[in-house]
Every structure is written in C-alpha cells, then in structure tokens.
Amino acid sequence: xxxxxxxxxSAIAQETARCFASEGASFFLVARDAAKCNVVAGDxxxxxxxxxxxxxxxxxxxxxxxxxxxxxxxSIDVVLxxxxxxxxxxxxxxxxxxxxxxxxxxxxxxxxxxTHFANRTKTLAVIGSVAGDRGRAANYVYGAAKAALHTYxxxxxxxxxxxxxxxxGWIDTPMTSHMRKxxxxxxxxxxGRLIHDAIVANRAVVYVPWFWxxxxxxxxxxxxxxxxx
Amino acid sequence: xxxESWGRAIPSTPSHAIPLSFxxxxxxxxxxxxxxxxxxxxxxxxxxxxxxxxxTAKMDHFRxxxxxxxxxxxxxxxxxxxxxxxxxxxxxxxxxxxxxxFVTVGGCIANDVHGKNHHRAGxxxxxxxxxxxxxxxxxxxxxxxxxxSELFSATIGGLGLTGLIVSAEIALRKIESxxxxxxxxPFRTLAEFDELSRxxxxxxxxxxxxxxxxxxxxxxxxxxxxNHAAHPAGNARIREPHRLPVRLFSPFxxxxxxxxxxxxxxxxxxxxxxxxxAYDPFFYPLDAVSNWNAIYGSKGFLQYQFVMPGSVAEVLxxxxxxxxxxxxxxxxxxxxxxxxGMMSFPREGTTVCFDFAEGSARLRPLLEELDRIxxxxxxxxxxxxxxxxxxxxxxxxxxxxxxxxxxVDPRFSSTFWRRVT
Numbered sequence: 034x035x036x037x038x039x040x041x042x043s044a045i046a047q048e049t050a051r052c053f054a055s056e057g058a059s060f061f062l063v064a065r066d067a068a069k070c071n072v073v074a075g076d077x078x079x080x081x082x083x084x085x086x087x088x089x090x091x092x093x094x095x096x097x098x099x100x101x102x103x104x105x106x107x108s109i110d111v112v113l114x115x116x117x118x119x120x121x122x123x124x125x126x127x128x129x130x131x132x133x134x135x136x137x138x139x140x141x142x143x144x145x146x147x148t149h150f151a152n153r154t155k156t157l158a159v160i161g162s163v164a165g166d167r168g169r170a171a172n173y174v175y176g177a178a179k180a181a182l183h184t185y186x187x188x189x190x191x192x193x194x195x196x197x198x199x200x201x202g203w204i205d206t207p208m209t210s211h212m213r214k215x216x217x218x219x220x221x222x223x224x225g226r227l228i229h230d231a232i233v234a235n236r237a238v239v240y241v242p243w244f245w246x247x248x249x250x251x252x253x254x255x256x257x258x259x260x261x262x
Numbered sequence: 263x264x265x266e267s268w269g270r271a272i273p274s275t276p277s278h279a280i281p282l283s284f285x286x287x288x289x290x291x292x293x294x295x296x297x298x299x300x301x302x303x304x305x306x307x308x309x310x311x312x313x314x315x316x317x318t319a320k321m322d323h324f325r326x327x328x329x330x331x332x333x334x335x336x337x338x339x340x341x342x343x344x345x346x347x348x349x350x351x352x353x354x355x356x357x358x359x360x361x362x363x364f365v366t367v368g369g370c371i372a373n374d375v376h377g378k379n380h381h382r383a384g385x386x387x388x389x390x391x392x393x394x395x396x397x398x399x400x401x402x403x404x405x406x407x408x409x410x411s412e413l414f415s416a417t418i419g420g421l422g423l424t425g426l427i428v429s430a431e432i433a434l435r436k437i438e439s440x441x442x443x444x445x446x447x448p449f450r451t452l453a454e455f456d457e458l459s460r461x462x463x464x465x466x467x468x469x470x471x472x473x474x475x476x477x478x479x480x481x482x483x484x485x486x487x488x489n490h491a492a493h494p495a496g497n498a499r500i501r502e503p504h505r506l507p508v509r510l511f512s513p514f515x516x517x518x519x520x521x522x523x524x525x526x527x528x529x530x531x532x533x534x535x536x537x538x539x540a541y542d543p544f545f546y547p548l549d550a551v552s553n554w555n556a557i558y559g560s561k562g563f564l565q566y567q568f569v570m571p572g573s574v575a576e577v578l579x580x581x582x583x584x585x586x587x588x589x590x591x592x593x594x595x596x597x598x599x600x601x602x603g604m605m606s607f608p609r610e611g612t613t614v615c616f617d618f619a620e621g622s623a624r625l626r627p628l629l630e631e632l633d634r635i636x637x638x639x640x641x642x643x644x645x646x647x648x649x650x651x652x653x654x655x656x657x658x659x660x661x662x663x664x665x666x667x668x669x670v671d672p673r674f675s676s677t678f679w680r681r682v683t
Contacts, residue, residue: 044283044320055348069284072323079324079334080348207283207320214264221320 034058035109037154039092039101039146040116042069044206045160047076048225049113049232054082061105063088064116092116093138095145102149109154111232114143117160119208122172132174139178144185151194158197158232159186163240165200166249169262190237198238199228202245217248265315268302268555271562271620272649274309274677282321285337285428289398290314294675297422299339299366303373304565305649306677307421313675316426318368324348325429332434333391338368338427345432350541354434355490357389363546368427373646374419374603378468378486378545381597383435385608387418388601393430398673402428407602416669419603421645423679425671437490442468442544444488446534451480452575458485459595465489468544474524475591475616478582479575483593484531488544520587558619564649566629567615569596570641574612577635581616584628588616605666607644607659615647626650645678656682 041062054077064070074085090097125131165179190196231239240246296310321339329352343363360375374387392406405414466487473483598610642659
C-alpha cells in the first residue's frame with residue numbers, strides 16, 4: 034500500500050501512519066521540518082514500513098504543491114492531508130493578515146492539494162474538525178476553514194472521488210497542549226487507530242471518536258443566542 | 263494535564279510542564295527539571311513540586327528495530343506497550359518487564375526496574391546497550407559500558423537526575439511464541455515459598471508469588487511461575503484496558519474486604535492446573551483496568567517494597583499484627599546477577615511489596631518500624647515506590663549515594679531527591 038501524508042509530523046498523522054506501518058505500507062512523507070520528518074520516517078520504518086521517503090515543503094506555500102505532485106510515486110492508494118494549525122483566536126481577532134493566513138493554511142491549501150491528488154489516488158483522506166460544524170467565538174477562523182473543507186469534500190465525493198472526511202473532536206496532541214484536559218479528550222494513538230480503520234473501510238464522514246457525531250448534532254441545533262462560547 | 267504519581271497520595275504541582283513531542287536539541291531554559299513519562303512511579307521520584315516537568319510521553323519514536331538481532335533503539339518516552347506491539351509479532355520480547363506495560367523506557371532505566379525473571383536476567387539496565395543523555399550544559403552524550411561509562415552507570419537507576427534520557431538501545435530476547443506456559447502452586451509457609459523459589463530458579467524464567475498479608479510469619483500464598491511457550495501456536499490477542507468510571511469510596515478496601523479477597527483468592531487457586539495463556543494476562547493482569555489505582559478512593563495508597571538478604575519473617579509478622587491489611591502483596595527472590603546501575607535497588611535476597619490504603623494514623627509508624635527491621639537486616643527500601651522514607655533510610659539503603667551525587671545534573675531534581683538529601 035502506497036500512502037502519501039501531507040503534514041506527516043502532525044501527531045494524528047503519525048499515529049495513523051504507525052497503524053499502516055505495522056501492515057508494511059510504503060510512505061511518502063511531506064513536512065516542513067526536515068529533522069522531524071526524518072525522525073518520523075525512521076519511526077515508521079522501524080515499525081514495519083516497507084519504505085518511508087521524505088519531501089520537505091511548507092504547505093502554506095502553494096507553489097510547492099505541484100512539485101510535491103510531481104515527486105510522489107505513480108501509484109498511490111491513500112493521500113492523507115493532515116497539516117494545519119489551530120491559531121489562538123483571541124490573539125488574531127483584529128488581525129486581518131493572520132486571519133486570512135489561518136484560513137489559507139487550513140482550507141485553501143487543502144483544496145489546492147486535494148485538486149492535485151483527486152485523480153491520482155484511490156482514497157483521499159482529509160482531516161476536518163468538529164470545529165467546522167458550528168461557528169464559535171473560541172475558534173471561528175479555524176472552524177470556518179474546516180467548514181469550507183467539509184463542503185468541498187462533500188462535493189468532491191459527489192463528483193466520484195473516494196473522499197474520507199475525518200472530523201476529530203478533542204485529541205490530546207501538541208495542537209491542544211494549551212487546553213485543559215477533560216474526559217472527552219481522546220488519545221492520539223486511539224484517534225490514529227480510528228482514522229486508519231475509517232480509511233480502510235472507506236467511510237464518507239467519520240467523527241473521531243464516534244460520540245462527537247452526537248455532541249456536534251446538539252451543538253448545531255442550539256439556537257444562536259446560546260452559542261456564546 | 264495533571265501530573266500525579268500512581269499512588270495519588272501526594273499533592274504536587276509543577277511550576278511548568280513542557281511537553282516534548284520530539285527529542286529536543288537542548289534543554290529548555292528555566293529552573294529545576296525532571297522528566298515525567300507515564301506517571302507509574304508510586305511515590306515522588308517522578309514529581310517535581312514547584313519546578314519544571316519535561317513531559318516525555320510523546321517523545322516516543324522508534325529509531326531502529328533490527329528483527330534479525332532484536333536490537334531496538336527508541337526515544338525514551340516510548341512505552342513498553344509500543345515495543346511489545348512491534349516486537350512480539352516478529353519473535354522478540356522485552357528482556358525484563360515490570361508488572362505494567364504502561365511505562366516508558368526512560369522510566370525503566372531511571373528506576374532500573376526488575377521483573378519476574380530477575381533470577382535469570384537481572385534488571386532492565388543489564389539489557390541497555392547504550393543511551394543518549396542530554397545534560398543541562400548542552401552536551402548530548404552517548405553513554406554505554408564503554409563510552410562515558412561512569413555516567414552510564416549513574417544513569418541506570420539514577421532516578422532521572424543525571425540529565426534527560428533522550429533515547430536508548432535495548433537488546434530484546436528471542437521468543438518462539440507469544441504464549442506463556444504457566445503454573446500456580448499454593449504454599450503455606452515461608453520455607454515452602456523458598457523451596458519452590460529455589461527449585462524454579464533452574465527451570466523457570468519467570469516466577470513471583472502472591473501471599474495473604476494477614477496470615478503472618480508463615481504466609482499462605484500462590485506461587486506463579488512460567489516460561490515462554492516453545493511452539494509458535496496460540497493467539498495472543500491483546501485486550502484494550504477497561505476503565506473504572508469512578509473512584510471508589512475509601513472504606514471499600516477495609517480490613518474485612520481485604521481479608522475476604524485474600525481468602526477467596528487463595529481458595530480459587532488452591533487446586534490449579536498448568537495453563538497456556540497469552541503474555542498479557544500473565545505479565546500484566548492489572549493493566550486490564552487502566553486506572554486500577556482508583557479502587558483506593560480519593561486518599562490514594564502507598565506501596566512499600568524492600569529487599570533483604572535474610573529472612574523477611576519478622577516484617578511479615580509485624581504487618582499481619584498491625585491489621586493494616588495489604589490488598590495485593592507479592593514476594594520474589596532476587597538473583598545474584600549484578601546491575602550496571604550504581605544506584606540499582608535489586609540485590610540478592612527476598613523482596614516483598616505491600617500496598618496500603620492511605621488514611622490510618624498507624625501506617626507511618628508501622629513503616630518506620632519496618633524500615634528499621636529491613637535496614638538492620640542489611641536490606642534496602644525501593645525509591646520508585648516510596649513517598650515517605652527518611653534521609654537516613656535512603657542513605658543506609660544506598661550508601662553509595664554520595665559518589666552518585668557527583669553525577670547529578672545541577673539543573674535536575676525531584677521531590678524525592680530534595681526530600682532524602
């Protein structure tokens with residue numbers, strides 16, 4: 034199985050990749066930090082990956098996307114798009130440049146990459162977020178980007194591309210290290226296992242873990258005057 | 263993120279907790295540091311109250327795993343669980359494992375942990391081929407029996423105080439099967455235990471015994487022993503751990519319930535058959551409940567483990583007479599294989615581990631008394647489980663601590679270290 038991972042040093046991507054590595058998959062890993070990307074490649078090889086090649090690129094720079102598409106192997110089974118950043122919303126509330134940059138990284142760059150790979154892979158797996166299901170004061174740029182991505186993936190799937198849209202809830206990763214943990218947090222290894230299983234089963238939309246489907250449903254149905262968080 | 267130790271009896275708040283998701287190039291600036299892995303030490307060796315913890319649980323990358331030689335090199339936050347998942351299907355097993363797989367390689371080195379095969383394999387540290395140590399002066403040192411050998415020796419069993427253990431190279435042991443052929447044999451006196459133990463040293467890789475701590479100086483108990491199965495048959499499906507949804511209220515483990523448990527457990531095992539079982543229930547029965555420490559209620563609990571070269575009868579007698587019943591009590595004879603670790607706890611003799619629910623005013627005086635018996639018998643108390651030993655008990659358990667102190671990194675400390683020095 035040939036797997037391309039965009040944002041390969043993300044904790045969720047790493048844990049998903051470890052599940053595929055133990056099955057002997059081959060990887061093409063794209064990340065911004067060469068040293069970290071090499072550590073991840075070595076980790077996957079030691080866990081049973083048949084191969085793990087690396088490609089260093091800043092995915093926020095769209096001009097790298099074509100070069101990545103040219104460098105990947107001819108036959109691809111899975112492309113997992115997993116990069117992104119969760120900005121401190123309060124800090125950028127009044128900063129137009131930072132707001133747009135956050136949107137571009139979390140939505141536009143995904144759309145560019147998805148377009149490059151839609152016709153080249155058997156499965157396109159995309160990390161969305163429950164944050165995209167409802168606009169909230171705490172993370173509305175991130176949420177808006179993920180919402181755009183959700184709709185984009187829905188359309189892509191309708192077009193006939195095999196898209197697996199993953200909507201994680203709270204996962205204990207460096208991205209959420211500043212947040213107070215509560216019982217709804219899932220571990221990154223558990224999330225990776227669920228994402229692996231969703232990709233193998235080719236599910237259209239999957240909440241990680243499953244209970245976020247129902248939390249999200251309730252949050253979506255709340256009248257706007259109650260959504261002040 | 264909360265940083266408590268497994269006994270949950272010690273209030274502790276680090277001033278900062280810095281999560282490491284990759285091996286760092288240098289240590290963060292700041293105050294006194296200590297690595298914190300999965301928090302399975304029982305007392306305060308993994309705590310750094312008022313100072314900084316380096317959270318290593320996600321610094322868990324493998325670097326190399328050679329399935330031909332069984333050498334694995336990984337970052338120090340890697341859990342034994344992760345190593346087992348990768349190694350067992352390829353015919354390798356941990357050279358030494360404690361009673362839980364939810365511990366990190368770094369923690370196994372820092373506490374120089376032991377397992378049911380101490381009589382055959384010695385401590386975990388014996389199987390560490392080399393390690394990388396990041397010191398606060400910025401040096402990343404490769405330490406092995408031949409390179410920086412003194413620092414290597416100080417780091418094994420060095421309670422995480424010699425610097426940040428970044429990675430280690432471990433020699434795994436070959437297995438033919440993920441299954442264990444195990445036996446349970448009841449015994450009714452200490453002499454019977456000794457006899458079983460000595461006889462099994464020659465025939466079994468793994469042995470340990472549970473005993474009823476309420477039964478006094480001639481304890482009744484169950485001797486467990488096992489070997490890796492010789493044929494590659496069997497399915498070692500590993501269960502996901504369950505979680506207790508709540509902390510039980512403290513009086514749950516009162517003397518009566520403990521007595522009933524001990525009675526029932528002994529009877530249930532009194533007529534055992536040899537069995538072949540997966541490695542997981544043999545080595546890690548308590549891992550089936552990921553937060554089993556919650557049964558001790560909100561006050562938490564305390565473990566007391568010691569080793570003595572001679573008879574442990576007097577200690578058993580005192581504990582039984584105190585009526586401060588211990589729920590899970592284990593006894594094992596350590597072998598004579600030396601550890602490379604300067605501060606290693608295991609030494610030839612008999613080790614016993616009690617756990618006591620916190621809450622009785624009589625507990626501390628009892629343990630003080632046990633300390634005296636153990637030390638007068640030439641024994642030692644185990645820091646990895648401790649939260650109360652006196653500086654004097656520590657010094658007498660580890661008379662070499664002064665030469666060890668020279669290797670402690672000036673920017674590393676722990677609640678334990680400040681307490682006993």
